[in-house]
Amino acid sequence: MPHILITGANGQLGQALASQFDAAEKLTLWTRPRHDISDPAIADAVSETAPDVLINAAAWTDVDGAEEAPKFAFQVNALGPKYLAEGCARCGATLVQISTNEVFAGDMGRFYHEYEQTSPGSVYARSKAAGERAAAATLDRLYIVRVAWLYGAGSSNFPAKISAAADRLGALRVVNDEFGNPTYVPDVAAAIAKLIETQLYGIYHLVNEGAASRYDWAVELMRLTQRETLPIDPIGADEWPRPTTPPPHAVLVNQAGTSLGINLRDWRDALHDYVQTELTR
Numbered sequence: 001m002p003h004i005l006i007t008g009a010n011g012q013l014g015q016a017l018a019s020q021f022d023a024a025e026k027l028t029l030w031t032r033p034r035h036d037i038s039d040p041a042i043a044d045a046v047s048e049t050a051p052d053v054l055i056n057a058a059a060w061t062d063v064d065g066a067e068e069a070p071k072f073a074f075q076v077n078a079l080g081p082k083y084l085a086e087g088c089a090r091c092g093a094t095l096v097q098i099s100t101n102e103v104f105a106g107d108m109g110r111f112y113h114e115y116e117q118t119s120p121g122s123v124y125a126r127s128k129a130a131g132e133r134a135a136a137a138t139l140d141r142l143y144i145v146r147v148a149w150l151y152g153a154g155s156s157n158f159p160a161k162i163s164a165a166a167d168r169l170g171a172l173r174v175v176n177d178e179f180g181n182p183t184y185v186p187d188v189a190a191a192i193a194k195l196i197e198t199q200l201y202g203i204y205h206l207v208n209e210g211a212a213s214r215y216d217w218a219v220e221l222m223r224l225t226q227r228e229t230l231p232i233d234p235i236g237a238d239e240w241p242r243p244t245t246p247p248p249h250a251v252l253v254n255q256a257g258t259s260l261g262i263n264l265r266d267w268r269d270a271l272h273d274y275v276q277t278e279l280t281r
């Protein structure tokens with residue numbers, strides 16, 4: 001097992017990656033402020049640490065906040081991967097750069113394969129797309145792993161918030177015209193572990209199988225937690241105003257991973273596991 005370095009190790013995906021690689025011969029976990037990926041000096045720190053594989057799970061993930069602070073979002077999401085890639089190039093490491101379904105405009109009815117042109121809309125999406133390009137311009141041994149609608153341990157994700165809101169309010173209003181791939185972070189971490197063994201570098205869409213609207217996701221969560229009688233009102237995204245408009249249908253297709261036998265299970269099966277692990281009531 002190679003020496004794995006994970007940045008953003010306290011984040012939602014970072015924690016799942018840390019658990020996945022717990023048995024690695026050598027595992028190095030970086031968090032900020034000590035290891036800030038927007039600091040150019042991070043390149044030296046990477047080359048001195050000399051991992052075999054660096055997985056960058058650190059990012060500015062406040063999508064709405066990025067509109068107010070584009071400079072900082074680009075500093076973390078675009079320059080961060082560039083500095084990390086420079087460090088990897090110097091020490092011969094492989095980089096796994098985590099990216100997002102939001103690099104696509106998400107036109108209704110479209111499904112996005114790995115080979116398609118990016119078309120980011122928001123500041124956050126543009127900063128993530130720039131991060132993909134910056135890493136690719138610097139390093140050949142690079143996997144770009146796009147994920148979507150992540151959830152796992154903790155309270156900062158859609159199912160945790162919906163579950164808490166259901167308890168608090170006794171009824172829900174949930175957007176039914178925004179679609180994505182609900183994706184459980186332990187499944188992504190396991191898929192990345194398989195992917196890095198292939199040494200087949202490139203772009204991958206590692207998401208749980210199947211698409212859902214946020215409404216579908218909430219309905220399934222209520223069913224799995226024996227709250228199927230709780231009223232859920234389907235609403236349009238325009239009834240849930242936000243500073244940014246999310247892509248309505250940035251649904252990813254995992255074609256590249258599937259061709260290597262790297263498949264993630266159906267999103268409903270993963271949600272069932274999440275309920276058992278995180279929401280046992």
Ligand SMILES: NC(=O)c1ccc[n+]([C@@H]2O[C@H](COP(=O)([O-])OP(=O)(O)OC[C@H]3O[C@@H](n4cnc5c(N)ncnc54)[C@H](OP(=O)(O)O)[C@@H]3O)[C@@H](O)[C@H]2O)c1
Binds near residue numbers: 100
């Ligand atoms: N969440 C989603 O639904 C989703 C969807 C598509 C793609 N993604 C992508 O998936 C990846 C992981 O997301 P996540 O949900 O795990 O996010 P998260 O929980 O917000 O974790 C991100 C981590 O990055 C750290 N971080 C932020 N700025 C940093 C910096 N300058 N230097 C070092 N660390 C920094 C944060 O540190 P603090 O703990 O100190 O804030 C946090 O621990 C990101 O690349 C994100 O763009 C996420």
